[in-house]
Amino acid sequence: MRKVTIRHVLAALLVVLTLALLPIPESAAASGHQGTSTGRTGRTGWTGTWEAAASGTTTALPGQSVRNVIHTSVGGRAARIRVSNRLGTAALELGAAAVAVQEPDAPKSPDAVPGTVRTVTFGGAASVVVPAGQDAVSDPVPLRVPSDANLLVSLYTPGDSGPATYHRSALQTSFLAPDGNRTADQDGAAYTATTGSWYYLTGVDVLGARAAGSVVTLGDSITDGSGSTASANHRWPDRLAARLRRLPPRERLGVLNAGIAGNRVLLDGTGPSALSRLDADALSRSGVRAVIVMEGVNDIKGSPNQTDPAAFAAAYREIVARAHARGIRVVGGTITPYGGNGGWTAAREAVRQSVNDLIRYGGVFDAVVDFDAAVRDPDAPDRILPAFDSGDHLHFGDAGLQAMADAVDLHSLIGKDTP
DSSP states (O other): HHHHHHHHHHHHHHHHHHHSSSOOOGGSOBOOOOOOOOOOOOOSEEEEEEEOOEEEEEOTTTTTEEEEEEEEESSSSSOOOEOTTTTTTSSSEOOOOEEEEEEOOOOOOOOOOOOOOOOOOOOSOOOEEEEETTTTOOBBBBBOBBOOOEEEEEEEOOOOOSEEEEEEOSOOOOOOOOEOOOOSSSOOOOOOOOESSSSSSSEEEEEOOOSSSSEEEESSSSHTTTSSSSTTTHHHHHHHHHTTTSSTTTTTEEEEEETTOOOSSOBBBBBBBBHHHHIIIISSTTTEEEEEEOHHEEEEEEEEOOOHHHHHHHHHHHHHHHHTTOOEEEEEEEOOOOSSSOOHHHHHHHHHHHHHHHHSSSOSSSEOOOOOHEEEEEEEEEEEEEBBOOOOSSSHHHHHHHHHHHOOOOOOOOOOOOO
């Protein structure tokens, strides 16, 4: 009887472990804008730890491997990757993929920590074909993923699949191996070239994170990190993640950076507009509990200028309504000053002030983070405080980005209904 009981217990444990590691149905094959948002509707076990929004296309890398270097916000006991051919025009063939932990003492090296390289599969296969306009999510990869650490996500493209969907401004050194499939290499010696962009990779999720979910930062170049120290993870969402990691697990969130340099709320331009990419880059991501929206300056100063605050109000309300339909909170971020920049005019400043009044007092959002107040020069409120200015009077250096992260009320990201 005792042996049978032990057998039953072991069998039950095996079932539990198997179910915990099984992919959800979306990971079995390529499909359009895939993801799992939990909001208030329940847990899947998956939490987003990193994101890069597809910002455009570039030349493909036939016969090469790219080793994307990404930084986690929260850790877990397994990982899965998200790859995208969303902006491509032909089917994307990925011949092989792997994930590993980067050597922590060599943040600008393509070398992996010994014993951490794992092959990535899609629906059980080592390769995947992603149709044009679609994304794919991998099977779970059994890897202990640390929080606040760099991962190496290596992808091999055997042929020319046409324009490559990528995130142009990574502000992170990644690596290229020109001589075939080197995805499983622990030693990075074959990666003889570097790139400042992320190819095909748009997300990493972790299983079993000690966190309540994730928050997406939807924005433009300021959120993307322009002006910050490269390969140092000093973007304001990175600094926000550092603050969140100090909270207890029931209040902690992973941080997903959906910033795109040049992005707009109302119009497509550098990448699809915030409205058109909302589902793919924010609402469909794993474990999303909140979205911080900080966009609008490119609409105001770009060509054609958007000068009607009512158009911003309608767009923000649509974002909130679509998020609320999935049980996701939305925090509105005020638009930061840019006086002294070549795109500034008094008329555009008046629009910025009107839109900020709407964000602060219009009751559109669940909560507000006043980035403008956190970074403006009190003696010249249309300008960035000089200590925070990267030099172009629009973007921020590391100190300014830290001030932005510090301005976020962490409890506003989940609200009073925290489980």
